[in-house]
Amino acid sequence: MWLRNREGTEPLSARSPLRARRILSMVALVLGVVAAVFFVTRAMSTGEQVWRWEAAIAAVVAVIAAVDLAVLRRRRSGGQHRDQ
Secondary structure, three states, rough: OOOOOOOOHHHHHHHOOOHHHHHHHHHHHHHHHHHHHHHHHHHHOOOHHHHEEEHHHHHHHHHHHHHHHHHHHHHHHOOOOOOO
């Protein structure tokens, strides 16, 4: 088969996107928590329903980012992928 005798530099120079993914997840986590706190305080002060929805959306973003960071930590400790 033509893929068996492959010659090239891809396996040696390929980079893992895990570092960029970790940075983006950290930024999303921090911004999500800050936004959720802001929107909750805004909802409590005004009593408008729209701020509650905004707080819920920001909280969901923060939870997704936290789960992604947990997956990345488990992957890194398991040795499946090593970012460079």
